Amino acid sequence: MTPDERFEQLDDAALVRLAVRDERAFEVLVTRHAPRVHRLAANTVGPGAADDVVQEVWIAVHRSLKTFRGEAQFSTWLHRVTLNACYGALQARRNLPFDAVAEPASPHSPVRSSEQADMRERLAAALATLPREQREAVTLRELAGLDYAEIAEVTGAELGTVKSRINRGRAALRAWLTQAGTKP
Structure with missing residues (x-):
């Protein structure tokens, strides 16, 4: 079993502890939670701005992992970080939220x-x-x-x-x- 496969089997709490020192653990967290973060961002700020918000979220999470106390589940904390980034983006562009909702792909x-x-x-x-x-x-x-x-x-x-x-x-x-x- 490769180290990456071992990381994938860990729960979020264990990954968070490891991600402070090991980028591979952080990458597993990103891979595991990125779809939900992106969906929430896209539905809050619109699909055009979602990628920038998601990038800000993961930068903020990476910086804050050392201070994450684990009093809430990682996913709960991540949703709050995502909402805060969304509200910051909306405030920056002074636009109403939900101006676009992600459109399903094909068939067209x-x-x-x-x-x-x-x-x-x-x-x-x-x-x-x-x-x-x-x-x-x-x-x-x-x-x-x-x-x-x-x-x-x-x-x-x-x-x-x-x-x-x-x-x-x-x-x-x-x-x-x-x-x-x-x-x-």
Whole structure:
């Protein structure tokens, strides 16, 4: 078994401890978590800016590994670092979040692409109307796929508060989309 294969079998906590001194362990963490980080960034800042945000996230994570205390799971901490980088990028360009949602790849159909683009625009507009806390909770649940407990850890909110924010956010999105003539 190669050293790289041994690293791949380790859990995140062990990899974090090793990654402080060993770049191969850090590379395994990046490989393991990069798709979720990129998806969250793309759905928050748009696919055009996501690569820059993801790069900033991994630079920040690499710099901060020495001070990561492990009180939260690595993935929870990573989502918070990603959201902070996204908000920084949005603030820097003074733009509303969710201006674009990643478009699925092929098969390409001009009609379907147009419909998807229209739906993305409506969804982006609807998400932009939500208060930041609701938008963040809904995004972490629906786009990043986190469970309620993980969202509570990432946001620092109580579990009941997270559930309430998601429920209110979904209701507001449903109402906005219905009023805009879209069947949610």
